[in-house]
Amino acid sequence: MTIFRKGELFSGPGGIALGAREATVIGNNEEFKIEHAWANDFDHDSCETFKKNIAFDDTSTVFEGKVEELDLDNLPEIDAFTFGFPCNDFSGVGKKKGTEGYFGKLYKYGIKVIEKFNPKWFLAENVEGLFSANEGEAFKSILRELSEAGNGYKLVPHLYRFQEYGVPQLRHRIIIIGIRNDIDVEFKVPAPTTKDHPVTVKEILENIPSNLPNHEMPNHKQEVIDRLKNIPPGENAWYANLPDKYKLNVKGLKLSNIYRRLHPDYPSYTVTASGGGGTHGYHYSEPRALTNRERARIQTFPDYYEFVGKKESVRKQIGMAVPPYGVQQIFEAVLKSFAGIEYEFVEPNIKMEELVK
Numbered sequence: 001m002t003i004f005r006k007g008e009l010f011s012g013p014g015g016i017a018l019g020a021r022e023a024t025v026i027g028n029n030e031e032f033k034i035e036h037a038w039a040n041d042f043d044h045d046s047c048e049t050f051k052k053n054i055a056f057d058d059t060s061t062v063f064e065g066k067v068e069e070l071d072l073d074n075l076p077e078i079d080a081f082t083f084g085f086p087c088n089d090f091s092g093v094g095k096k097k098g099t100e101g102y103f104g105k106l107y108k109y110g111i112k113v114i115e116k117f118n119p120k121w122f123l124a125e126n127v128e129g130l131f132s133a134n135e136g137e138a139f140k141s142i143l144r145e146l147s148e149a150g151n152g153y154k155l156v157p158h159l160y161r162f163q164e165y166g167v168p169q170l171r172h173r174i175i176i177i178g179i180r181n182d183i184d185v186e187f188k189v190p191a192p193t194t195k196d197h198p199v200t201v202k203e204i205l206e207n208i209p210s211n212l213p214n215h216e217m218p219n220h221k222q223e224v225i226d227r228l229k230n231i232p233p234g235e236n237a238w239y240a241n242l243p244d245k246y247k248l249n250v251k252g253l254k255l256s257n258i259y260r261r262l263h264p265d266y267p268s269y270t271v272t273a274s275g276g277g278g279t280h281g282y283h284y285s286e287p288r289a290l291t292n293r294e295r296a297r298i299q300t301f302p303d304y305y306e307f308v309g310k311k312e313s314v315r316k317q318i319g320m321a322v323p324p325y326g327v328q329q330i331f332e333a334v335l336k337s338f339a340g341i342e343y344e345f346v347e348p349n350i351k352m353e354e355l356v357k
Contacts, residue, residue, distance in 0.1 A: 001031045002338065004080035004120065009067055009110055011039035013049040013307060015299070015321030016082050016125065021054065022324065023331035027339030034331060037078050042066050045309030046317050053305050067109045072116050081117065083110040084125035084322055107142055114149040120183055121334060122146075124176040125322055128159060131174070139174075140355050146178055147356060153178035156187050157350040162326040164192035168199040169268045169298050171323060174350070175330060179337070188345035190333040201284065202264035204297045213306040214314055215293035218280070227259060228287035234263035237278060248278075255279075262290075268298045273319030280315070292318060300325035 006020055020034040036054055040063040041047050047064040055061050063070055085107040107124070114122060124146065130139050147155050157176040163169060177187045208215065220228075227246040231239050237248050237259040248258070258278040262268055264285070271281060280289035290298075292314045296305065300323045307314040336343050 001033070004032075004034045004335075005037040005076070005078050006034050006080040006082060007037050007075060007078040007113065007117070007119075008039040008081070009041075009070075009083040009113060010085055010106070011041045011046070011050055011062075012043070012084070012320050012322075013046045013317040014039075014054045014305075015301070015324050016084060016123070016327055017050065017054045018301070018305070018324040019322070019327035020080075020082065020331050022328045023335055025332055025335040025339055025341060027336070027341045030339065032335040032339045034080060034335070036061065037076050038063065040065070040067060040070050043317075045307075045313045046320075048308035049306075049317060052308060067106060070109070072113065078117050079120045081110075081113055081119040081122040082124075083107075083113070083122075085110055108145075111145055111149050114146070114153075114178075118150040118180065120180050121185075121187075121338075122153070122178045123327075123330065123334075124178070125327075126174050128172045128174060131159075143176070143352065144356050146176065147352075150180070152181040154181060154186075155352055156189065156348055157352065158189045158348045159350060160326065160330070161192075162323050163198045163267045164195040165190075165326045165329050166194045166199055167267070167300050167323045167326045168201055168204050169271060169323065171270050171326075173322065175327070177330070177334060185337050187334060187337045188343075189348050190329050191344035191346050193329070198267045200265055201262045201268045201298065205262075205283075205294055208293060208297070209303075212293050212303050214296060215291045216311065217291060218289045220288060224259075224277075225287045228261065228282060231259060231261055231282075233261050233284040234266070236260035257281075271295050271298050271319050273316045274312075295319070299323050 008017060011017060017036055017039065024031060024033045038061045039050055042065055044064060047062050051059060051062050110124060143155060143157065147153055155176055155178050157174060159172060159174050162171045179185050179187050230242055230246055236256055238254050259282060261282040262284040272279060281295065282289055292311060295318045299318055299321055307317055333343060
């Protein structure tokens with residue numbers, strides 16, 4: 001058996017970690033798998049969720065606190081590393097400070113981990129907005145630093161559209177796989193599995209048992225309920241035929257996610273981590289916001305996965321996470337690469353040679 005011991009920064013509630021744990025392949029009568037070694041995040045509830053579902057209450061492997069204060073010298077050895085470095089300064093919703101912002105600089109702590117441990121491979125993740133931050137220079141700089149970190153790495157960056165990988169959600173993320181230069185292994189981007197037949201929200205939100213964790217029904221004012229009743233599935237607060245008394249008096253930019261209802265025959269729009277009234281994601285057949293369990297299903301967390309914290313904290317954790325089932329397929333491709341197993345692949349849609357010269 002080949003086991004990769006994995007460390008993780010910015011671990012959140014464990015979306016990446018769950019995808020890694022579920023990824024197992026058999027090659028030449030040998031099992032290849034990934035095991036949790038340690039993780040770090042600064043958010044208390046996220047750490048408690050991670051302990052409960054990934055580390056199984058083993059507090060010694062989950063380090064809560066700012067990444068700047070993490071003592072790398074006291075961490076167990078690892079041979080795999082993952083980090084979804086904070087997207088706040090790269091997201092299209094934010095101010096897009098890029099690497100000039102506080103959050104934008106935190107990827108450098110991932111570089112420090114790679115420098116210290118020289119893992120055999122790593123996975124780095126961020127939002128699509130990373131492309132354009134700092135007029136595209138931030139992404140080039142990050143790729144260059146990752147490729148030169150430690151003993152050097154062969155990088156395969158790719159913009160994954162997770163609805164093409166069985167996730168019932170329009171969620172796009174840049175994921176960079178790095179394989180150490182001295183290892184004769186070539187990673188290839190796994191081919192999409194549901195590109196022509198994406199999973200719909202109706203398929204995963206029908207008949208949810210009422211006793212599941214994190215499935216508390218929202219309480220709405222009657223005005224909100226009546227407004228939603230007059231918005232068809234797939235439409236939002238700016239629906240042309242919405243009666244005047246339910247229209248919002250908003251000037252300027254009209255965000256598309258305000259009171260936007262899901263459409264049962266399509267994947268969900270992106271589940272978000274936070275936002276004010278009208279941004280919670282709304283059911284296609286019931287005049288209400290989604291429950292956190294419904295959001296978790298859209299993110300492909302299994303029903304047993306229990307999030308710790310109050311409702312808004314849980315909503316944030318779910319929205320910030322990477323869909324476990326989507327990233328599981330990427331991890332399986334990594335394991336198949338090391339096991340020498342052929343698999344269907346596509347060419348990366350991000351060309352390293354054009355960005356890092």
